[in-house]
Amino acid sequence: xxxxxxxxxxxxxxxxxxxxxxxxxxxxxxxxxxxxxxxxxxxxxxxxxxxxxxxxxxxxxxxxxxxxxxxxxxxxxxxxxxxxxxxxxxxxxxxxxxxxxxxxxxxxxxxxxxxxxxxxxxxxxxxxxxxxxxxxxxxxxxxxxxxxxxxxxxxxxxxxxxxxxxxxxxxxxxxxxxxxxxxxxxxxxxxxxxxxxxxxxxxxxxxxxxxxxxxxx
Amino acid sequence: xxxxxxxxxxxxxxxxxxxxxxxxxxxxxxxxxxxxxxxxxxxxxxxxxxxxxxxxxxxxxxxxxxxxxxxxxxxxxxxxxxxxxxxxxxxxxxxxxxxxxxxxxxxxxxxxxxxxxxxxxxxxxxxxxxxxxxxxxxxxxxxxxxxxxxxxxxxxxxxxxxxxxxxxxxxxxxxxxxxxxxxxxxxxxxxxxxxxxxxxxxxxxxxxxxxxxxxxx
Amino acid sequence: xxxxxxxxxxxxxxxxxxxxxxxxxxxxxxxxxxxxxxxxxxxxxxxxxxxxxxxxxxxxxxxxxxxxxxxxxxxxxxxxxxxxxxxxxxxxxxxxxxxxxxxxxxxxxxxxxxxxxxxxxxxxxxxxxxxxxxxxxxxxxxxxxxxxxxxxxxxxxxxxxxxxxxxxxxxxxxxxxxxxxxxxxxxxxxxxxxxxxxxxxxxxxxxxxxxxxxxxx
Amino acid sequence: xxxxxxxxxxxxxxxxxxxxxxxxxxxxxxxxxxxxxxxxxxxxxxxxxxxxxxxxxxxxxxxxxxxxxxxxxxxxxxxxxxxxxxxxxxxxxxxxxxxxxxxxxxxxxxxxxxxxxxxxxxxxxxxxxxxxxxxxxxxxxxxxxxxxxxxxxxxxxxxxxxxxxxxxxxxxxxxxxxxxxxxxxxxxxxxxxxxxxxxxxxxxxxxxxxxxxxxxx
DNA sequence: TATGAATGAGCGTTCATTCAT
DNA sequence: CATGAATGAACGCTCATTCAT
Numbered sequence: 073x074x075x076x077x078x079x080x081x082x083x084x085x086x087x088x089x090x091x092x093x094x095x096x097x098x099x100x101x102x103x104x105x106x107x108x109x110x111x112x113x114x115x116x117x118x119x120x121x122x123x124x125x126x127x128x129x130x131x132x133x134x135x136x137x138x139x140x141x142x143x144x145x146x147x148x149x150x151x152x153x154x155x156x157x158x159x160x161x162x163x164x165x166x167x168x169x170x171x172x173x174x175x176x177x178x179x180x181x182x183x184x185x186x187x188x189x190x191x192x193x194x195x196x197x198x199x200x201x202x203x204x205x206x207x208x209x210x211x212x213x214x215x216x217x218x219x220x221x222x223x224x225x226x227x228x229x230x231x232x233x234x235x236x237x238x239x240x241x242x243x244x245x246x247x248x249x250x251x252x253x254x255x256x257x258x259x260x261x262x263x264x265x266x267x268x269x270x271x272x273x274x275x276x277x278x279x280x281x282x283x284x285x286x287x288x289x
Numbered sequence: 290x291x292x293x294x295x296x297x298x299x300x301x302x303x304x305x306x307x308x309x310x311x312x313x314x315x316x317x318x319x320x321x322x323x324x325x326x327x328x329x330x331x332x333x334x335x336x337x338x339x340x341x342x343x344x345x346x347x348x349x350x351x352x353x354x355x356x357x358x359x360x361x362x363x364x365x366x367x368x369x370x371x372x373x374x375x376x377x378x379x380x381x382x383x384x385x386x387x388x389x390x391x392x393x394x395x396x397x398x399x400x401x402x403x404x405x406x407x408x409x410x411x412x413x414x415x416x417x418x419x420x421x422x423x424x425x426x427x428x429x430x431x432x433x434x435x436x437x438x439x440x441x442x443x444x445x446x447x448x449x450x451x452x453x454x455x456x457x458x459x460x461x462x463x464x465x466x467x468x469x470x471x472x473x474x475x476x477x478x479x480x481x482x483x484x485x486x487x488x489x490x491x492x493x494x495x496x497x498x499x500x501x502x503x504x505x506x
Numbered sequence: 507x508x509x510x511x512x513x514x515x516x517x518x519x520x521x522x523x524x525x526x527x528x529x530x531x532x533x534x535x536x537x538x539x540x541x542x543x544x545x546x547x548x549x550x551x552x553x554x555x556x557x558x559x560x561x562x563x564x565x566x567x568x569x570x571x572x573x574x575x576x577x578x579x580x581x582x583x584x585x586x587x588x589x590x591x592x593x594x595x596x597x598x599x600x601x602x603x604x605x606x607x608x609x610x611x612x613x614x615x616x617x618x619x620x621x622x623x624x625x626x627x628x629x630x631x632x633x634x635x636x637x638x639x640x641x642x643x644x645x646x647x648x649x650x651x652x653x654x655x656x657x658x659x660x661x662x663x664x665x666x667x668x669x670x671x672x673x674x675x676x677x678x679x680x681x682x683x684x685x686x687x688x689x690x691x692x693x694x695x696x697x698x699x700x701x702x703x704x705x706x707x708x709x710x711x712x713x714x715x716x717x718x719x720x721x722x723x
Numbered sequence: 724x725x726x727x728x729x730x731x732x733x734x735x736x737x738x739x740x741x742x743x744x745x746x747x748x749x750x751x752x753x754x755x756x757x758x759x760x761x762x763x764x765x766x767x768x769x770x771x772x773x774x775x776x777x778x779x780x781x782x783x784x785x786x787x788x789x790x791x792x793x794x795x796x797x798x799x800x801x802x803x804x805x806x807x808x809x810x811x812x813x814x815x816x817x818x819x820x821x822x823x824x825x826x827x828x829x830x831x832x833x834x835x836x837x838x839x840x841x842x843x844x845x846x847x848x849x850x851x852x853x854x855x856x857x858x859x860x861x862x863x864x865x866x867x868x869x870x871x872x873x874x875x876x877x878x879x880x881x882x883x884x885x886x887x888x889x890x891x892x893x894x895x896x897x898x899x900x901x902x903x904x905x906x907x908x909x910x911x912x913x914x915x916x917x918x919x920x921x922x923x924x925x926x927x928x929x930x931x932x933x934x935x936x937x938x939x940x
Numbered sequence: 941t942a943t944g945a946a947t948g949a950g951c952g953t954t955c956a957t958t959c960a961t
Numbered sequence: 962c963a964t965g966a967a968t969g970a971a972c973g974c975t976c977a978t979t980c981a982t
Contacts, residue, residue: 100945115425116421116428118335118422118423119422121971123973131947132946132947133947133948133973133974133975134975135945135946135947136974137973142973142974143974201422204418204419204421204422205336205418239502241495241498241499242491242492245495246495248470248478249496249500252472252473252474253467253469253470255473256466256468256469256470256473257462257465257469260439260465264432274462275462278462278463279466281458282458282462282463282503282504283503285503285504286499286500286502314962338954338955339956340955350956350957350958350965350966351959351962351964352962352964354958359956359957360956360957550855551856552856553856553857553858555951556952556953557950557952565968566969567952567953567954567969567970568955569968571954572965572966577952577953638767638852638856639767639768639769639853639856673936675929675932675933679908679925679926679930679933680933682904682907682912683904683908683930686903686905687899687900687901687903688903689906690900690903690904691899694873698866708893709896712893712896716896716897716900716938717900717937719890719937720933720936772976773977774976783942784944784978784979785941785942785978786942786944788979789941789942
């Protein structure tokens, strides 16, 4: 998938002097994260117990707490990874003599976001459907995340209005509409449908066409 | 609010031969449902305990189970009420010589849905944010609900296409986009903002404008 | 036993309008307290688990938490009862024209304290031997308790010095010596020996004789 | 401090044929014991974890178990050291034509015990406050220790009585009173007060004066 | 000898549900 | 009908101990 960056932290062991132990530890950790991702994705946060996690990862209870501080912490880590990656895909629309056409910029961002979500289907499921109601902190974190994306869309719409690209409208309502379209389409395609049978390219093009017609002059 | 129907089931005791006891029972039940709605809305499903419910309803533990099978059941009932009411607001776009203009029909449906959600802000909060991840059955039920709405939109889009009102597009993707816009705008307006300070009329108009521009020819 | 007051709270249900349920609850609670007293006394705080408590009291886990907030709370309650009762037995030595002879006052206090400890042998075991090191709060509470008794003895010694009854000495050291004598003798008699075969009267007389010779002129 | 002997076991490797490895092992062990002494003293037995010990000793988990059988075992060893040393300070009162005056003998014993406790303030803290309630075995061991000291005092009192030095009294009660005075004064001075600002000489003299007046004719 | 990752029994606590009164 | 005391399975988490390297 184009432009999507890996979520696994690259770490600082690229200097060649990595201890075998460190690498082993990381791979073990990653294995637990992997099964946790699947189970959280399938059952949600509350319905997933530490027992589920360690049974599937085939490790002992204590081992889990060797790698992760708490159930909440592993869930955080899983989600934070995607949120960070996702945020990196969203770029503010630049406007200027040598900037690409705004439409192309939006296009590129949507492409990147879709690719990232596809590459992280399981976490997308959690981010889009399950991550609400875990606790107040978590809700705020999610709210902030979507709030930042919303702010970017609003800013893009305002910029677009100034250069006569965007029709007169309430940027707040339209921004939330756009955000909602993306969230729902992605959830439907990657979470409820079989993601492997989805033509993401096509989906992206259709979505952008709909969104652009909705707000352009 | 126009067009919004009450969520309390009308029942079949309106024939005049209702026992006083039965009526008492229903009013007790309704009272519990009312406080449950508020508490679930404020704290979410998992953070709400039976203790919270019976304390606020001022009934004994056992009494609760006299009226409701389980915590899950009362939550189900609460949500089913809104889902049913909501579904009643969504009407298939009729096409024919003496049918209103399709655009007006869509307009009316969106108006009715928004009004219903506003009148049931508390449950809307739950439906849009907290109802996911409770268990697999519940997720499926929600999925079905949105699926039915989606099917209606798809059908409307197809109808619209046939009469040349809707531009050529993938109705599936566009339908989900529309659904997502509505869900996100409503959640943002009713859940994250103060619903009383939201100009729903304006919001509705802006949303519909965006949606229609997105799919009309 | 003379002057020893019961540790079970008298409550406010002496007006005759006691509900049967309330009385039942209290008796159940008292039963749990009783077995907890025995087990804490035998095994100490840390070695006693909730499992031990509920098994011996023959109640379910949840039932325990119906009556007590936590393991810590039941232990506190057990100990606070004795500490309060004990404190009520210790009276400052009064000096004046119509006050009893100071020696008799000391005598009476020691008698009362010994009787109370005898009547609460099991808790005495905990208070004198096990109650240290549970947590910082508890340590401070105990320290305060003994500190107050110590202060009383110091004050008594100073008073005694003024009226020429007590020999010149460092009241701090002598007070701690006296306190230590009492603690050790009581622990030895009630905790390590079979308390039923101890002649408390004799023990008290011997102890007071020793203490008085140690500090009187 | 006069008369106080070191707690580290002298061992039998002083014959010159000690392997370097053996000596290394012992010094490593001693280092762990040293930090364990400090930590147990500061936090108590239960609040001290193996993690605390190995972190401060800067050794690996497994290494700890190379030197000590268990957490319980190292605590035992620490306490046994002090107990053995303390026991060596307590000498039976000798009576005979060329024995020192019994009073001086008692004086000397108390002096030695106080000095030993001062030199091992940290362990004294444990012995007097934290060592109780760890488990039944440990309680019995402590009980035995104090029992032996008690027996010595009883024997001394009996000897004193025979030579007319000690007043008629119940040696058991008086012995426990003496023991208790020493325990309490030491705990108060070394554990609750700042041991460095305590005038031990003065404290000793005051204590002995009190004790002797309490039992001499 | 030294390591530290792995273990799992056990902890205190919660809470939806039941049932005798 | 109404009650609320009683239940016990299940939870997330800790930590002394083991053992392969």
